[in-house]
Amino acid sequence: MHRRTLMLGSGAALLGAREAAAAGALSDPGLPAGTxxxxxxxxxxxxxxxxxxxDRPPNYETPLEAFRTPITPNNRFFVRYHLxxxxxxxxLKDWTxxxxxxxxAGTAKLTLADLRRLxxxxxxxxxxxxxxxxxxxxxxxxxxxxxxxxxxxxxxxGARLRDVLKLVGxxxxxxxxxxxxSDHGPLSETPIFRKSLPMARALDPNTLxxxxxxxxxxxxxxxxxxxxxxxxxxxxxxxxxxTSIDITSAADDGFWMQKAYxxxxxxxxxAAPFPSQDTAQNSPVTDIVVNTLVTDPVADSRVHAGxxxxxxxxxxxxSGIHQVEVSIDEGKTWQxxxxxxxxxxxxxxxxxxxxxxxxxxxxxLRVRATANNGAVQPDQLMFNPAGYHNNAVRTxxxxxx
Amino acid sequence: xxxxxxxxxxAAAPVLAIADDVPAPLRPGAGQETVERICSGCHTTSxxxxxxxxxxxxxxxxxxxxxxxxxxxxxxxxEVAEILAYLIAEYGAPK
Numbered sequence: 001m002h003r004r005t006l007m008l009g010s011g012a013a014l015l016g017a018r019e020a021a022a023a024g025a026l027s028d029p030g031l032p033a034g035t036x037x038x039x040x041x042x043x044x045x046x047x048x049x050x051x052x053x054x055d056r057p058p059n060y061e062t063p064l065e066a067f068r069t070p071i072t073p074n075n076r077f078f079v080r081y082h083l084x085x086x087x088x089x090x091x092l093k094d095w096t097x098x099x100x101x102x103x104x105a106g107t108a109k110l111t112l113a114d115l116r117r118l119x120x121x122x123x124x125x126x127x128x129x130x131x132x133x134x135x136x137x138x139x140x141x142x143x144x145x146x147x148x149x150x151x152x153x154x155x156x157x158g159a160r161l162r163d164v165l166k167l168v169g170x171x172x173x174x175x176x177x178x179x180x181x182s183d184h185g186p187l188s189e190t191p192i193f194r195k196s197l198p199m200a201r202a203l204d205p206n207t208l209x210x211x212x213x214x215x216x217x218x219x220x221x222x223x224x225x226x227x228x229x230x231x232x233x234x235x236x237x238x239x240x241x242x243t244s245i246d247i248t249s250a251a252d253d254g255f256w257m258q259k260a261y262x263x264x265x266x267x268x269x270x271a272a273p274f275p276s277q278d279t280a281q282n283s284p285v286t287d288i289v290v291n292t293l294v295t296d297p298v299a300d301s302r303v304h305a306g307x308x309x310x311x312x313x314x315x316x317x318x319s320g321i322h323q324v325e326v327s328i329d330e331g332k333t334w335q336x337x338x339x340x341x342x343x344x345x346x347x348x349x350x351x352x353x354x355x356x357x358x359x360x361x362x363x364x365l366r367v368r369a370t371a372n373n374g375a376v377q378p379d380q381l382m383f384n385p386a387g388y389h390n391n392a393v394r395t396x397x398x399x400x401x
Numbered sequence: 402x403x404x405x406x407x408x409x410x411x412a413a414a415p416v417l418a419i420a421d422d423v424p425a426p427l428r429p430g431a432g433q434e435t436v437e438r439i440c441s442g443c444h445t446t447s448x449x450x451x452x453x454x455x456x457x458x459x460x461x462x463x464x465x466x467x468x469x470x471x472x473x474x475x476x477x478x479x480e481v482a483e484i485l486a487y488l489i490a491e492y493g494a495p496k
Contacts, residue, residue, distance in 0.1 A: 032453060053451060054444065084443060139455065190473050255471060
């Protein structure tokens with residue numbers, strides 16, 4: 001009775017042609033119709049032209065055009081919060097970081113100046129939401145319906161987390177390092193957003209507590225004044241506005257570790273295990289999976305039948321990109337693309353590939369990446385109920401003329 | 402009790418420095434007012450619109466149960482049926 005062909009007018013139709021082209025991926029027919037209706041270009045404070053999915057809490061994704069460079073500018077970097085009560089710049093002026101926990105040998109309270117006195121380290125790394133491309137799942141699963149832009153790559157500068165932990169020292173029973181930030185839910189009944197890392201990852205020299213992003217202070221919406229950086233792991237561990245760090249002897253049993261961000265056992269092999277968070281039912285989401293994004297040509301655009309270039313980026317969880325291949329015959333044959341400059345194993349790797357003369361008419365471009373650890377993007381979506389790690393090979397349809 | 406708390410909270414909802422502020426109207430229908438009141442307490446109702454129209458009756462039921470039991474949404478027992486009927490009718494998967 002109430003069956004409807006839902007949502008008159010897609011988001012793209014409401015935007016006007018130029019903005020729709022910029023939104024690109026959000027007119028993707030693979031997204032739920034309701035998502036296409038809700039999504040709009042927006043420039044919230046400190047940001048320019050992102051795609052707004054929700055304003056409260058703020059969830060904004062980066063449009064395709066901003067991935068034409070392997071470093072994502074701070075004002076185009078995506079924004080993701082679970083909980084809607086956010087700290088203000090005024091509150092964060094008095095920011096301090098509390099160190100402790102039952103498996104810490106001592107406690108400490110640091111200011112930003114204290115933190116900046118530690119030796120600084122820098123890493124170029126992709127920050128990608130585990131649910132990036134959830135909106136393109138088939139069948140759809142509930143959650144924030146991200147298209148391709150819940151990710152970005154930046155140069156992060158800060159102190160090594162292990163140097164910070166050394167300030168308090170740890171007991172032999174130390175098992176996890178747990179983070180808490182300053183965003184919370186409007187109702188106190190909602191579980192606080194808390195995340196933990198296994199000791200080995202916390203002590204990894206690449207794991208930072210960063211105060212700088214691409215040479216500038218972190219934008220408010222990306223975790224000002226300091227956030228955790230876990231190169232190679234999905235953004236859920238990259239705690240924003242981190243206010244406390246606890247070394248614990250027990251596995252964190254909060255909702256955001258034990259119930260959310262879980263994947264079925266064995267579907268996504270991880271480089272390093274997180275045994276204290278494995279349960280009989282499932283495992284925690286950890287490593288970013290190998291993936292590519294075609295930035296040019298844009299879907300549904302016209303290309304020259306006389307020849308054109310395919311360009312994009314590829315990335316994985318830190319083994320680095322081995323090769324990127326392009327197919328224009330539905331995957332029967334593959335041509336190897338040229339990889340651009342290497343910005344490090346955790347960064348976006350730009351690539352390009354010239355396509356010679358093609359017959360006028362529709363062209364279906366398929367691109368797949370292989371990581372140095374041997375992982376290849378799958379042809380089919382690796383379905384999982386909460387919609388993580390969508391790295392299925394995609395097809396970009398264009399028309400040659 | 403819960404209802405009053407939530408209404409006050411909504412009235413006092415701060416304009417967030419990080420986000421812009423946009424109204425997110427839901428479709429008119431029986432139960433709309435209840436859903437708007439309860440389901441905008443912690444997040445915009447765009448969470449509902451964005452997740453449509455693909456959730457089955459059972460999936461919407463699971464979502465409402467999750468909001469209540471996991472996130473602490475203040476939903477009275479006698480409001481559940483009205484909320485579900487609205488979500489399924491206006492934002493459910495085509496049958």
